[in-house]
Amino acid sequence: MQQATTDVMATARTIAERWKGAEGPLLPILNALQAELGHVPRETLPVIAETLNLTRAEVYGVVSFYHDYREHPPGRHVLKLCRAEACQAMGGDAVAERLAARLGAGFHETAADGSVTVEPVYCLGLCACAPSAMLDGRVIGRLDEAAIEEIAAEVQR
Numbered sequence: 001m002q003q004a005t006t007d008v009m010a011t012a013r014t015i016a017e018r019w020k021g022a023e024g025p026l027l028p029i030l031n032a033l034q035a036e037l038g039h040v041p042r043e044t045l046p047v048i049a050e051t052l053n054l055t056r057a058e059v060y061g062v063v064s065f066y067h068d069y070r071e072h073p074p075g076r077h078v079l080k081l082c083r084a085e086a087c088q089a090m091g092g093d094a095v096a097e098r099l100a101a102r103l104g105a106g107f108h109e110t111a112a113d114g115s116v117t118v119e120p121v122y123c124l125g126l127c128a129c130a131p132s133a134m135l136d137g138r139v140i141g142r143l144d145e146a147a148i149e150e151i152a153a154e155v156q157r
Contacts, residue, residue: 012044016051
């Protein structure tokens with residue numbers, strides 16, 4: 001466990017140092033850290049704050065403001081379900097409930113088997129194809145029972 005924490009901190013330092021001279025470096029640092037580790041571990045926030053001469057609260061404020069940053073590693077797949085008005089009007093809540101029951105994970109959760117993490121998003125730009133989702137970067141529109149079953153089968157492989 002200690003070695004893993006040491007490796008994470010070293011990764012955070014390397015990334016922070018690489019980006020600290022850029023204009024507006026905080027978001028690129030957070031993006032690079034999440035790309036490298038799959039999440040932004042809370043223990044890395046002091047390293048980032050120190051490198052950028054910010055408070056930990058300022059860094060945490062940015063991490064907690066943007067929904068795409070995760071504090072914990074995601075499942076093997078990431079399913080983002082649109083929560084915007086058009087998707088809700090077209091049955092998005094029922095789709096979300098059905099997927100949660102089928103996958104064993106609701107919003108901000110990872111299935112017990114680690115197969116999928118479910119995250120809310122607030123518009124995928126597919127309003128004409130509502131309700132919509134994004135699975136591992138691939139958009140899916142017009143979610144219905146068949147699409148729900150396809151998503152479940154894909155993440156459980």
